[in-house]
Amino acid sequence: MQFHIITIFPEWFTSPLSTGLLQKAQDKAILSFCAHNLRDYAPGKHRSTDDTPYGGGWGMVMTPEPLVNAIEAVSAPLSNPRRIFLSPQGRPLSQAKTAELAASEALVLVCGRYEGVDERVLAFVDEEISIGDYIVSGGEVAALVLIDAVARLVPGVVGRKESTEDESFSTGLLEYPQYTRPEEFRGMSVPDVLLSGHHADITQWRRRQSLIRTRTRRPDLLKKASLSPEERRWLTQMDDTDT
Numbered sequence: 001m002q003f004h005i006i007t008i009f010p011e012w013f014t015s016p017l018s019t020g021l022l023q024k025a026q027d028k029a030i031l032s033f034c035a036h037n038l039r040d041y042a043p044g045k046h047r048s049t050d051d052t053p054y055g056g057g058w059g060m061v062m063t064p065e066p067l068v069n070a071i072e073a074v075s076a077p078l079s080n081p082r083r084i085f086l087s088p089q090g091r092p093l094s095q096a097k098t099a100e101l102a103a104s105e106a107l108v109l110v111c112g113r114y115e116g117v118d119e120r121v122l123a124f125v126d127e128e129i130s131i132g133d134y135i136v137s138g139g140e141v142a143a144l145v146l147i148d149a150v151a152r153l154v155p156g157v158v159g160r161k162e163s164t165e166d167e168s169f170s171t172g173l174l175e176y177p178q179y180t181r182p183e184e185f186r187g188m189s190v191p192d193v194l195l196s197g198h199h200a201d202i203t204q205w206r207r208r209q210s211l212i213r214t215r216t217r218r219p220d221l222l223k224k225a226s227l228s229p230e231e232r233r234w235l236t237q238m239d240d241t242d243t
């Protein structure tokens with residue numbers, strides 16, 4: 001799978017994309033990354049990519065020509081490129097969305113800066129995606145979040161398939177608590193069931209912990225999660241005992 005990034009700061013991506021899982025995936029030729037310098041697509045001697053907003057107001061807006069030139073030139077040789085503008089006004093990124101994007105052949109990620117981009121650029125992308133209800137100073141950090149979340153769902157990037165299947169959100173629930181050595185740390189012990197070696201008990205304990213944790217921290221997720229009637233009953237009983 002190919003990731004192409006359009007940015008005024010291509011160097012911003014060097015270290016994160018050449019570290020850990022993402023570097024390994026490139027070594028295995030599962031993923032490839034290319035950060036394109038927007039200035040290379042800007043006309044004129046100064047290669048300017050921004051200008052003052054029509055109608056007045058604070059800050060600068062990215063001009064449409066370099067962005068659209070870049071989107072077209074970068075997309076042209078790709079098969080089925082999905083063009084995404086990172087924007088706080090886009091659809092929020094979710095685990096379901098990352099799974100959908102992980103099935104793409106190529107993503108073209110457009111990073112805004114300053115006050116954002118000229119509205120007409122949006123006619124040249126397929127969708128807008130937000131990383132959350134807050135503003136960061138550029139699309140680069142948002143692109144990196146998206147790349148990392150999508151990349152780990154591409155087969156072969158994360159060692160064992162199971163290790164992404166259990167994770168928070170994949171099942172519609174938050175993940176159960178995890179423990180490793182030592183067995184006792186500052187007076188806190190690992191739950192006995194995890195040391196018992198009884199796989200069925202461990203599976204049930206983990207599932208119930210997921211349910212309890214989701215109910216406490218993110219009750220909104222429970223409404224959409226696929227729970228068995230027995231699990232729903234169990235949660236109701238827990239509610240009764242709590243009150």
Ligand code: SAH
Pocket residue numbers: 085086087088089110111112113114115116117129130131132133134135136137138139140142
């Ligand atoms: N004035 C704009 C925000 C501009 S922030 C507004 O109010 O909507 C500059 C750039 O950072 C944006 O163009 C976008 O590419 C990126 N950005 C900022 N916050 C983001 C978020 N939550 N998700 C994705 N991209 C974001």
